[in-house]
Amino acid sequence: MESIVLLFERVSFKISLFFSGHDMKKNTSKKNSTVAVIGVGRVGLPLALILAEKGFTVYGIGRNEKKTEQVNEGIMPFMEKGAPSILRRVKGKTFFATVDYSHVVKCDFIILTLGTPIDENMNPVFSQIHDAVASMKQFLRPGQTLILRSTVTPGTTKYVRSMLEADKSLKVGINFFLAFCPERIAEGKAIEEIETVPQMIGGVDAKSGKKAEELFKKIGVATMLTDDVSAELAKLFTNMYRYINFAMANEFMILADNYHKDIHEIVDLVNFGYTRGGVSLPGLTAGPCLFKDGFFMISDLPFADLFLTSWKINESIPHFLVKKLRDTMVLANKKVTILGLAFKAEIDDVRASLSFKARKALLRERMEVALHDPYLKNHSEHRIEKDIYQALDGANVIFVGTNHKEYKHLDMKRVRKIVKKNCIVCDVWNVFGTGKIIFSLSDYF
Ligand SMILES: NC(=O)c1ccc[n+]([C@@H]2O[C@H](COP(=O)([O-])OP(=O)(O)OC[C@H]3O[C@@H](n4cnc5c(N)ncnc54)[C@H](O)[C@@H]3O)[C@@H](O)[C@H]2O)c1
Known part of the structure; x- marks a missing residue:
């Protein structure tokens, strides 16, 4: 029946x-x-x-x-x-x-x-x-x-x-x-x-x-x-499929970095004109859904390692990026501006956003941290600069937290004038289009 x-x-x-x-x-x-x-x-x-x-x-x-x-x-x-x-x-x-x-x-x-x-x-x-x-x-x-x-x-x-x-x-x-x-x-x-x-x-x-x-x-x-x-399973698999893909992209970034290569160019090499390509780009992958949904499935099956491993990789990216910055310059007592606090582009939702994890890691380096997001006027715990150029004023480091469109259209000449001379950019999203995860602003703009 x-x-x-x-x-x-x-x-x-x-x-x-x-x-x-x-x-x-x-x-x-x-x-x-x-x-x-x-x-x-x-x-x-x-x-x-x-x-x-x-x-x-x-x-x-x-x-x-x-x-x-x-x-x-x-x-x-x-x-x-x-x-x-x-x-x-x-x-x-x-x-x-x-x-x-x-x-x-x-x-x-x-x-x-x-x-x-x-x-x-x-x-x-x-x-x-x-x-x-x-x-x-x-x-x-x-x-x-x-x-x-x-x-x-x-x-x-x-x-x-x-x-x-x-x-x-x-x-x-x-x-x-x-x-x-x-x-x-x-x-x-x-x-x-x-x-x-x-x-x-x-x-x-x-x-x-x-x-x-x-x-x-x-x-x-x-x-x-x-x-x-x-x-119930189909919904969870939908989200986990995306999460695992992003974890793979993030792991590829870490592997490429081990050979001093930038992932954006390599992903282009893989995907361009190739129907079996489709490798995703790296980023700060989190948010209230992807962050938690894998845990809805592991209680009965503690060996669902793919979810846990993906979670570990995605959650480690802020620390990986901060370590890369630390290897590039002395961070203590310098100013870093985090551009973008929402967990993804063009929204105002900061729940489980990795920008805040990056903020903590940067504070631990004893940096002064300024925050900016075009879609957030205020935050219950943190001061958010309203004007982006004010946020960037005197910055030694620009850390891109979210790939909001606004950041792709910044007046880079003006940015160069207001940041410190040797300003370093950490741009996992490639919003500045250099293809580099870490670069010196003056080398490109
Ligand atoms: N946000 C997304 O994009 C998205 C997408 C797909 C699925 N989901 C899922 O949908 C669900 C809701 O997500 P959300 O982002 O809307 O969460 P949310 O926190 O924005 O909304 C939940 C709302 O329910 C209210 N609430 C809690 N207890 C209540 C009660 N007893 N009576 C009446 N209202 C009560 C809360 O105050 C809150 O406003 C979650 O399971 C989430 O995983 C979210």
């Missing part, structure tokens, strides 16, 4: 992919549903806005009253391309931010977009999901569909199922539906990508999968039906 269901799911998976675009008109013409998005963070808020723009009535349920009030006033709490104008259009009409869980009772779909960090021992932390499910349980009713969208350790959707079924009135797959549909957007591009990236629909049973799929079909995006654990 199970194999028939699986066969059905495989077939419907292909059909969903093929027809979802064509179904769009038909589906959007139906009466739109009411949705609760629990967690109005980097994943939840853009998703809530897109759904509200599509005509769903959406309650974005957070836990911070001040933040939800600001969102209701039309203030985006973080950078997200295209989001501010949608927020202005939908606030108070189809979108309502609130801390009041009782709205859940009115909703057809409830989507959990809560944080899933790791703790100080690198263990996955369930508490946000656990607490949110516990808070909303009294408002759940038969007929609803609960969608888990956070990145989770495999088995978490079943854990949520067991929490739900502790209440005898909810029978998952019969009168209540549950699916894992992971978020796969890249921060900063969420609005565009929610409508274009195919959605994995991991139902805990066939009926739950179909119910969850209905919601995404109404957005008009391609869907792929599968089971919950496969979707």
Whole structure:
């Protein structure tokens, strides 16, 4: 019986992919549903806005009253391309931010977009999901569909199922539906990508999968039906595939350096005109997702060494770069300016950014550290220079932390005038286009 269901799911998976675009008109013409998005963070808020723009009535349920009030006033709490104008259009009409869980009772779909960090021992932390499910349980009713969208350790959707079924009135797959549909957007591009990236629909049973799929079909995006654990794994593998690739690129950089060669030229030699190339470039690889997601899979299988090794390599890069600087000049009592604090280009998210690890390593060298990022006006702990040329004034070292576009278009003549004469640049991202990881500014500009 199970194999028939699986066969059905495989077939419907292909059909969903093929027809979802064509179904769009038909589906959007139906009466739109009411949705609760629990967690109005980097994943939840853009998703809530897109759904509200599509005509769903959406309650974005957070836990911070001040933040939800600001969102209701039309203030985006973080950078997200295209989001501010949608927020202005939908606030108070189809979108309502609130801390009041009782709205859940009115909703057809409830989507959990809560944080899933790791703790100080690198263990996955369930508490946000656990607490949110516990808070909303009294408002759940038969007929609803609960969608888990956070990145989770495999088995978490079943854990949520067991929490739900502790209440005898909810029978998952019969009168209540549950699916894992992971978020796969890249921060900063969420609005565009929610409508274009195919959605994995991991139902805990066939009926739950179909119910969850209905919601995404109404957005008009391609869907792929599968089971919950496969979707949980697919999300983690998506992220780890990228993370391991970057680790490989970073290891290649270290190996090339051992022969006093720069990796950027070597990567060009590998990739140019060669269809089996595709080697990635090095960088400061981290961020709140890639940094932690490997740890969601190693608790049951302590031999998942590839993840751990990749983590070790990627996390070691700031120290590798600082050592290279130390081998080039005496660092103590000199000024270094870190350009870029976000964990990747063109966003304002500093969570798990390696720029801060570099900062610590540079402070340990007894350097004076100035920080700059065009997208960050302030930081709860650190002073951030607003003007880049002021940040660079008197610098002995420029350390590129993030490959923001702005840094590619600096007035290098002006930079040369304001930094110290023998200023050294550490540019793992190659934003200055020299192809060198470490170089003397005056040799190139
Ligand atoms: N940020 C990304 O680009 C991205 C992409 C794909 C997947 N993910 C995954 O999505 C999940 C969410 O990530 P995020 O970056 O949006 O995190 P986030 O911290 O920005 O958002 C989580 C939000 O949930 C809120 N919250 C916590 N407990 C709550 C509760 N009980 N009730 C209501 N709200 C509560 C928090 O205050 C926060 O605003 C994580 O699992 C992450 O790994 C993130």
